[in-house]
Each structure stands twice: as structure tokens, then as C-alpha cells.
Amino acid sequence: MKKHIAYAFGGIAAGLFGLMASASAETLTIATVNNPDMLQMQKLSPQFTKETGIKLDFVVLPENTLRQRVTTDIATNSGNFDIVTVGSYEVPIWGKSGWLTPIKGLPASYDVADIFPSVRKGLSYKGSLYALPFYAESSVTYYRKDLFKAAGITMPAHPTYKEIEQYAAKVNDPAKGIYGMCLRGLPGWGENMAYFDTLVNTFGGRWFNMKWQPRLDSAAWKNAANYYVNIEKKYGPPNVTSNGFTETLALFSQGKCGMWIDSTVAAGSLWDPKTSKVAADVGMVDAPIAVTPKGAHWLWAWSLAIPKTTRHKADAMKFLQWATSKNYIALAGKTFGWVQTPPGTRISTYSNPNYIKAAPFAGMVKKAILSADPTDPTLKKVPYTGVQFVAIPQFEGIGTEVGQQLAAALSGQKSVDAALTQAQAATGRTMKEAGYK
Structure with missing residues (x-):
């Protein structure tokens, strides 16, 4: 049998x-x-x-x-x-x-x-x-070559987040159903936080200092969160807090995104005409950087x-x-x-x-995967490993809570400062209960 x-x-x-x-x-x-x-x-x-x-x-x-x-x-x-x-x-x-x-x-x-x-x-x-x-x-920046050409702009191989915001403004055309920047907004430690962690890293932030004290109320976190909220409010699709990886992949594949910073695994779908309406017009470059290249892309x-x-x-x-x-x-x-x-x-x-x-993107994907370093993910030293996560059991709960606070700021339910204040407090309580301080 x-x-x-x-x-x-x-x-x-x-x-x-x-x-x-x-x-x-x-x-x-x-x-x-x-x-x-x-x-x-x-x-x-x-x-x-x-x-x-x-x-x-x-x-x-x-x-x-x-x-x-x-x-x-x-x-x-x-x-x-x-x-x-x-x-x-x-x-x-x-x-x-x-x-x-x-x-x-x-x-x-x-x-x-x-x-x-x-x-x-x-x-x-x-x-x-x-x-x-x-x-x-790992993670990279996807963009629409045809939209960039029509706007008279050229995507550099190693973009900065300042440049990315400028490009988003130029290719944004919501009247035609095209949004300058699509990012994950769905709350979850492996959804919006997977991307947002890399943003914090490259803005010079970290989850904890060497004493395991949370640093979510730092200037780097505030700068990263304000960037994220502002670019999505100005140039992102509607209802972004409902969009995780799968939903954002669908948006880009349907021709509704000028740019998208996310997983390299999406490349196979985006370059395939059977699954992507924009297969002939997709470009790929490195994940953007802000203050430091450390932790700008995940593994x-x-x-x-x-x-x-x-x-x-x-x-x-x-x-x-x-x-x-x-x-x-x-x-x-x-x-x-x-x-x-x-x-x-x-x-x-x-x-x-x-x-x-x-797969014309194969070499870039391999390079991104091999260059991501979970043992050295941040500008300042940290006691943990992981680029888009912190390798401790408590992070699943912490990341989910912080992701919800960030989604609340993204949807306009609270300010960035209020969201990070609550995230800092919640993370501090969890770490204290876990015996980290």
C-alpha cells in the first residue's frame, strides 16, 4: 500500500x-x-x-x-x-x-x-x-527602464536613497495607475520589517547597542522611518499597509510600479513574459544606500x-x-x-x-547574496547577528509589534515619533522580561 x-x-x-x-x-x-x-x-x-x-x-x-x-x-x-x-x-x-x-x-x-x-x-x-x-x-532595486527613459533619467548602478526619492517623483503618475515607489507595507517581522530593517541599517541605525538596550528612538531610526513614510505617502500605491511581498510583486508585474526595493527572488517572475507584463522593461541595480552600505541588503x-x-x-x-x-x-x-x-x-x-x-540578472543576484554579511550588519557594533532580523527568540514578537507601529504611521493613524516611542517602550519591556537587562 x-x-x-x-x-x-x-x-x-x-x-x-x-x-x-x-x-x-x-x-x-x-x-x-x-x-x-x-x-x-x-x-x-x-x-x-x-x-x-x-x-x-x-x-x-x-x-x-x-x-x-x-x-x-x-x-x-x-x-x-x-x-x-x-x-x-x-x-x-x-x-x-x-x-x-x-x-x-x-x-x-x-x-x-x-x-x-x-x-x-x-x-x-x-x-x-x-x-x-x-x-x-538578497535584496535589490527593480525599476522600469521605459519609464526612466521617458522621464529623461538614468538609474545608477549604486543608487542612494536621496536619488531614489528624486526618481520616484519623476516617474510617479497615479492618473495612469503608475506609482513611483512600491514597498512592502503589510505589518510583520518578515514583511514590512524585512525591508525596513535594511533601511534602518543603511541610515546608520541598529536595534540594540552592545548592552542590549533598544535604540528605536534614535535619530537614525527616525530618519529611516520618516523617509519610508514620506516616500510611500507621496509616491506609493493606495492601501500600502495591505501589501506584502506577494501583493507588491503583483503590482510591479502588472506595470503599476516605477521602482521596487525587495527580494532578488522576484527577478525570475519579473523577467518572465508569462508572469510579467513589463518583462521587457525591467532593470535591476543594487539596493540603495544612505549613510553606510552596511546592512543595505539582506540574506x-x-x-x-x-x-x-x-x-x-x-x-x-x-x-x-x-x-x-x-x-x-x-x-x-x-x-x-x-x-x-x-x-x-x-x-x-x-x-x-x-x-x-x-537570467540576465543571475550575476547580480549571486553577488548580492554573497556580499550580505549577517555578522556585520550595522555601522555601529551590535551584539547580534542578522541583517533583516535579530537572531534571538524574542525578535519574532518584537519585530511584529514594531511592524504594526510602523504600519500605523504609514496609514496616518499616528505620527512617526509616536510610533517609534511606543515601539521603543514595547521592545524595552520585552527585553527586560527576557532578562537582557
Whole structure:
């Protein structure tokens, strides 16, 4: 009898879990995010079934919901998930806590040495892997070459935030449904804060000083927050606080954005005429800088991990190896076009002539990923690692709270100063309760 593995993606009603369990004696449940590359993974899953005899069912949820459900499940040992989609923030922390199964005994054919060292390191604790990367990313500036040409301006290879604001004003044309700058506004430590953290970094700010005291009321934070709020109010789309990565990708793909600063993983979708109306007019340059280049672009890997609570480690490991392998990357390239293949994880991808030919952005993406340094993310010294996050367990709650305050300022519910004052106070309370001071 073939095993039935259901891959569920966060936020499913308890009744559905029960229904799936009753349909199969052995059911594995996986949580994942509704990003384009994961949707492709779902479409390719019949090939895994063909190779292994293991059936797969998929249910997909937005990023914030996924994170909440997975974190709750892992922290409470509920055991609803057998495979989880997690990132560079969670993996070392959860590995240290003993919540994840170490990745051991990978076959030579998997070629773990082919994974970029910085990506491997971000998914490890004390030298042991606790997840395998599905795709990795940094951040860059996307822009519309046709709009820039029509406005008589040229995007430099290394723009400053002052220049970016000037360009946003010149290409902004809301009467035609074109907005000068599209940025994430949806509150969440991995949504608006993922971008905003890089803005704070390059403006010379930091989350904590060397004594773990919050610095959210500093001049650098205020300068970054005022820049963010002002550029989106003047040149951003309406209802920006509803837009996360997925929504902003859709806006740019539909031709509604003059610029967008965000993940390098979006390049595959933006350059593909099948998914982007502006594929012929997309340009890419480095993420902008303000005071310092440190921490101006992030490093992240969406990855697959196995909770310790699973009863089906061997079967779960089969899928992890399949979905993160060289063969999967080749399968995705042949099926969806090489421009859409999962990026950022393997050295061999960036020497593959098929990918290089299809993805003119490949070299820049590789450079951005390799140059991001989570161990040195800020102008002033800090006691933490992480570019767009702080690698401590408390950050998930802190980042979410601060993201909500920032969204309130963006929507006009409160001033920037009031938002940061409340964010500083809330962060200070959390750190004190956690014993940091």
C-alpha cells in the first residue's frame, strides 16, 4: 500500500486535519508559504509521487499566517506538521532548542558542498544542518527602464536613497495607475520589517547597542522611518499597509510600479513574459544606500525542515532531498523556463549555461547574496547577528509589534515619533522580561 503524504500549509481548520488523518493510516503534513516558487513545487509534485509512490496534497497560506501557525506548532510540540517551511531566522534558534531534526547522512549525489557556504551556515547550529534550502535571496532595486527613459533619467548602478526619492517623483503618475515607489507595507517581522530593517541599517541605525538596550528612538531610526513614510505617502500605491511581498510583486508585474526595493527572488517572475507584463522593461541595480552600505541588503533562505515531533522522518527526508536537489532545479528549469528556476542556493546553478542565458540578472543576484554579511550588519557594533532580523527568540514578537507601529504611521493613524516611542517602550519591556537587562 502506498503511503499518503499530505502537505498542508498552515492555518488549516482542525477538522480538515482530522479528515486527512482518517483518509490515510500515515499522513505527513508540511507547512509552506504562497510564494511563486513554492507554488511551482506543488505543480511538480506528481513527479515525486511517480518516483517514490508517495502521494502529496498541498494547502498554501500567506507568509504571516504560515509563520504564526508553524511557530505555535513547533513551540508547543503539537505535532501537526511533519515538514515545515522555515527561514534563516528560525532554523538556528529552533535547532538549538532541539525542535528540529538534524540533517544527517545526505548521499554524495546530493552534493551538500554545492550549497553556498553562507546559506549553509545560516541553516546550521554548531556545525550541523537543521534544514535544506529551497531558495535563497538578497535584496535589490527593480525599476522600469521605459519609464526612466521617458522621464529623461538614468538609474545608477549604486543608487542612494536621496536619488531614489528624486526618481520616484519623476516617474510617479497615479492618473495612469503608475506609482513611483512600491514597498512592502503589510505589518510583520518578515514583511514590512524585512525591508525596513535594511533601511534602518543603511541610515546608520541598529536595534540594540552592545548592552542590549533598544535604540528605536534614535535619530537614525527616525530618519529611516520618516523617509519610508514620506516616500510611500507621496509616491506609493493606495492601501500600502495591505501589501506584502506577494501583493507588491503583483503590482510591479502588472506595470503599476516605477521602482521596487525587495527580494532578488522576484527577478525570475519579473523577467518572465508569462508572469510579467513589463518583462521587457525591467532593470535591476543594487539596493540603495544612505549613510553606510552596511546592512543595505539582506540574506535569507526559505528552507524545508523536519520537526522532532514527526513519526515519519525517513519519508520526510526523501522529500527534502528531492525538492532541494540539483535534479529539482533542472526539472523546474525545463518545466517552467530556466528564468524561473529556484535561485540562490547552489553554486552549480550559476555556472549552468541554460540559467545564465535565461537570467540576465543571475550575476547580480549571486553577488548580492554573497556580499550580505549577517555578522556585520550595522555601522555601529551590535551584539547580534542578522541583517533583516535579530537572531534571538524574542525578535519574532518584537519585530511584529514594531511592524504594526510602523504600519500605523504609514496609514496616518499616528505620527512617526509616536510610533517609534511606543515601539521603543514595547521592545524595552520585552527585553527586560527576557532578562537582557
